Amino acid sequence: MAKDARRELPSVDALLRSDPGRRATGRLGRLLLKSAITDVLADARAEAADGRAPGPDDVLLARAFQQASRVVTGLSPMINATGVVLHTNLGRAPLPEAAIRAVDRVARGYSDLELDRATGQRGKRATRAERLLVALTGAEDAFVVNNCAAALLLALSALAKGKQVLVSRGELIEIGGEFRIPDIMAASGTKLVEVGTTNRTRVTDYRSALTPRTGAILKVHPSNYRVVGFTASASGQELAELAAKNGVPFLYDVGSGLLRGGHGMPPEEPSVADALADGAGLVTFSGDKLLGGPQAGCIVGRADLVGRLKRHPIARAMRVDKLQVAALEQVLVLHATSRRDELPVARMIREPATSVHARAARLAQALDGDLEGAHVVKSESAVGGGSAPGTTMPSWGVRLTVADPPAFAARLRVGSPAAICRVEREAVVFDARTVTDEEVPHLTRAIQYALEGDDLVED
16 A cells, blocks of 8 residues: 555644754744744645655745745835836835835824824824815815725715616626626625616616616726727716716716826826716725825715715725825825826826837846847837726837746746746847836846846847
């Protein structure tokens, strides 16, 4: 009878008591290391059950050390050479220097987060940001919560719980992490009523679906895809008029956080100001997309509706913390004082292709000292992050042909400095639009480190 390899595996305590285990305990902590070893041994038992050799003790310990070290290290900076400006996996919008300084200032000590300094009484935590939002959008009132999904959930819960909400079938979107509009609506206690079809929905479809049980009309901008061809959709103005005639609120989730049209965005990308001008009662949008700030959910609109949201019991569960508030205030100040060029997102989107080409050339030249075959190539960048779907910007990058592109990209991601690029068949491409001038020497070093384990293939 064959010996069960699982019986040969060491115990958690045996690995902890080993010399390498004791040395690592001082650096990583016994509880974290024990948890990592437990996970690694569970994987090893599964491998053994499948007939695969789990490896010697030192290999198992090495896996546990690596897993625990990643936890201790925490979030790590990444050089984004993908060309996707608002990369969700990389944290979306990089903050401007003014916001970084504000976060640093507030994080180091106490602040007047919920203190009215004039009266000495308790204040509201996002008052300044909300006043800025009112000034920037022309809304009657504003409210800030921790993200846009929370903003929509709160709006639906406060205004239409137990009632029907009309939504076009073409707007039942899925956002990141498999969260879907129907799921958010179910969680809010509202009943979804689908109107129209996937590609064509008219205002008459909404009118036909109205009943005494209708609690709201919801319009959702399909911010991460685009339907083209034989299409039709009801305008915000049409839906606002219909909602007003029937005494129900009209909610518009524009998503991307474009305060006003223009700024290099396509005309079909809805702006907050336009949505309000069309008559929306409430408009919700993200803080970390085209707004260029931290994660936040911004709600602007009629004072009576916003007031109901602020008084709702779940509003406290969705509030922003002091670091978000500090960063958001400064980002909104940049918008209010016409200093949008200080926002990294705005700079990257609007940067001329000629200056992107110059940066790509500097990267290629820096690499050419150690290798041949770093070629400047045309590229296309995307806004990303659920904003301006299908919109690309002409860009330039550096192309390297390597023996194993996926393996090279993996080494690049775990290196120091860490970077992420695009893998294109037999090559890797570094799009220079999302790489800053200051990052070029660091990216050069990261590429050189990654190349130590791979051979360059000459064209």
